[in-house]
Amino acid sequence: MTTQYLDGGFTDPARDAAHAFRAALQAMARPGRIETVAGVAPPAPCSTAAAALILTLCDTTTPLYLAPSHDTDSLRGWITFHSGAPFTGPEHAMFALGTWAALQPVTRFAPGTPEYPDRAATLIVEMAALAEDGATLSGPGIETISHLSLPEIAAFQANRRRFPLGFDTYLTCGDRLAGLPRSTRVEG
Amino acid sequence: MRDTDYNFAYLDEQTKRMIRRAILKGVAVPGYQVPFASREMPMPYGWGTGGVQVTAACLTPEDTLKVIDQGADDTTNAVSIRKFFEKTAEIAVTERTAEATIIQTRHRIPETPLTEAQILVYQVPMPEPLRFLEPSEVETRKMHALQDYGLMHVKLYEDIARHGEIATAYSYPVMVEDRYVMSPSPIPKFDNPRLVSAALQLFGAGREQRIYAVPPHTRVVSLDFEDHPFDPSKAPHPCALCGAEDSYLDEVITDDRGSRMFVCSDTDYCAGRRGEAA
Numbered sequence A: 001m002t003t004q005y006l007d008g009g010f011t012d013p014a015r016d017a018a019h020a021f022r023a024a025l026q027a028m029a030r031p032g033r034i035e036t037v038a039g040v041a042p043p044a045p046c047s048t049a050a051a052a053l054i055l056t057l058c059d060t061t062t063p064l065y066l067a068p069s070h071d072t073d074s075l076r077g078w079i080t081f082h083s084g085a086p087f088t089g090p091e092h093a094m095f096a097l098g099t100w101a102a103l104q105p106v107t108r109f110a111p112g113t114p115e116y117p118d119r120a121a122t123l124i125v126e127m128a129a130l131a132e133d134g135a136t137l138s139g140p141g142i143e144t145i146s147h148l149s150l151p152e153i154a155a156f157q158a159n160r161r162r163f164p165l166g167f168d169t170y171l172t173c174g175d176r177l178a179g180l181p182r183s184t185r186v187e188g
Numbered sequence B: 001m002r003d004t005d006y007n008f009a010y011l012d013e014q015t016k017r018m019i020r021r022a023i024l025k026g027v028a029v030p031g032y033q034v035p036f037a038s039r040e041m042p043m044p045y046g047w048g049t050g051g052v053q054v055t056a057a058c059l060t061p062e063d064t065l066k067v068i069d070q071g072a073d074d075t076t077n078a079v080s081i082r083k084f085f086e087k088t089a090e091i092a093v094t095e096r097t098a099e100a101t102i103i104q105t106r107h108r109i110p111e112t113p114l115t116e117a118q119i120l121v122y123q124v125p126m127p128e129p130l131r132f133l134e135p136s137e138v139e140t141r142k143m144h145a146l147q148d149y150g151l152m153h154v155k156l157y158e159d160i161a162r163h164g165e166i167a168t169a170y171s172y173p174v175m176v177e178d179r180y181v182m183s184p185s186p187i188p189k190f191d192n193p194r195l196v197s198a199a200l201q202l203f204g205a206g207r208e209q210r211i212y213a214v215p216p217h218t219r220v221v222s223l224d225f226e227d228h229p230f231d232p233s234k235a236p237h238p239c240a241l242c243g244a245e246d247s248y249l250d251e252v253i254t255d256d257r258g259s260r261m262f263v264c265s266d267t268d269y270c271a272g273r274r275g276e277a278a
Helices: A013-029 A048-057 A073-082 A154-161 B013-028 B049-058 B076-089 B137-145 B150-163 B189-195 B267-273
Strands: A064-066 A095-099 A122-126 A135-138 A146-148 A168-173 A176-180 A185-187 B064-069 B102-106 B119-123 B174-176 B180-182 B200-205 B210-214 B220-222 B249-253 B260-264
Touching: A013 A048, A013 A168, A013 A176, A013 B013, A013 B049, A013 B200, A048 A073, A048 A095, A048 A122, A048 A168, A048 A176, A048 B013, A064 A073, A154 A185, A168 B013, B013 B049, B013 B200, B013 B210, B049 B076, B049 B102, B049 B119, B049 B200, B049 B210, B064 B076, B064 B267, B076 B102, B189 B220, B260 B267
Parallel strands: A064 A095, A095 A122, A122 A168, B064 B102, B102 B119, B119 B200
Antiparallel strands: A135 A146, A135 A185, A168 A176, B174 B180, B174 B220, B200 B210, B249 B260
16 A cells, blocks of 8 residues: 555645635636645645646546656556546546646647537646746736746647637646636737 | 534535536636536525535635625625525625625626626526527527527617617626627626626526636627617616715615605615715
């Protein structure tokens, strides 16, 4: 029996998840704004922010794809113990976790259907750095424009062109996260 | 130990995760109605079960909740929902719009402009704006997918042909971000311009099992025609209590001989103007 996976989850699941969700909600509703989360200690290489998103949003009903950068035994064990999310390939994933490079090509993730655009994947992209500068964002949730350090421009522009289809993205770095819904227009 | 036997904010965690995923997809596709597995709540449909579930999924222990019903904080529905969350989430409540971090509303948007720090949760009886024109869910879903909203414009045109103006006074349909036609819930059309807000707006329909959202600063346009522009009209009176000329008014019958008065529907706004403690 391996006990190394048992630690590092939410200590007060209802309240910790409520705080994490509020951060995730504000981030997705205001692209370009960085929020901070706390309360989890996942095994490397997973960040606190990515782990908080997974424990807040994933459970046995949400297939999760671990990109090669994050597909380790210890992380699989930790996620299985704390969320029960089943692991799957990229095509059937509701959530996907990895670095931007490891998640490529992102066009294989579910974009939803014209009748049900909500049946689209959410990508959790681990970043080496995350800052409110770089690419220019506009669209719902943004009064005029905002800025966010994106791993790439073209892929998000292509994703926006499919609107209302497309994947939604969280960028995570340490205990910080930012949201990039498919509705956001991105310029270099 | 906490003195409540309920899980925080009543719902179990798996239900909250399901609702939270639906809310996030709603935010990502503004105006699109996300299906969700609405739970049976300890109150009947029509009393705000959709709004209550959305509020429960969003609440944190530090939140201050305000609940209004037709603008009023003191009706049975509003008082009951406020008490429900005081008991199950042990959160602070208020009747003042400016002090609230989450406001659950039935059929009004507060007169006081909302801020970035606030979330407005609507109780929605009928989320599908096309339902009274097309009873089939299969068909309305296809119409949204194809952005086929001709039927709605024909309905508004027929209003003009029959009544000389668009006769819809509440639940007035809007176009969100040039993509989805959305029902703003049965708010008076007077409130429609406020759908463009600094606050995040979430809509929950319990019986119909739909959640949708309007992120801050999203383009929301009330449907109209160039020669019949949208008119957010209200009763042509000042409030009989506070004298406000810019607020939405309720007509109150005061005796059985036809006497009536017009007063602010937003009780907090009216009390604030009269310098009272709300």
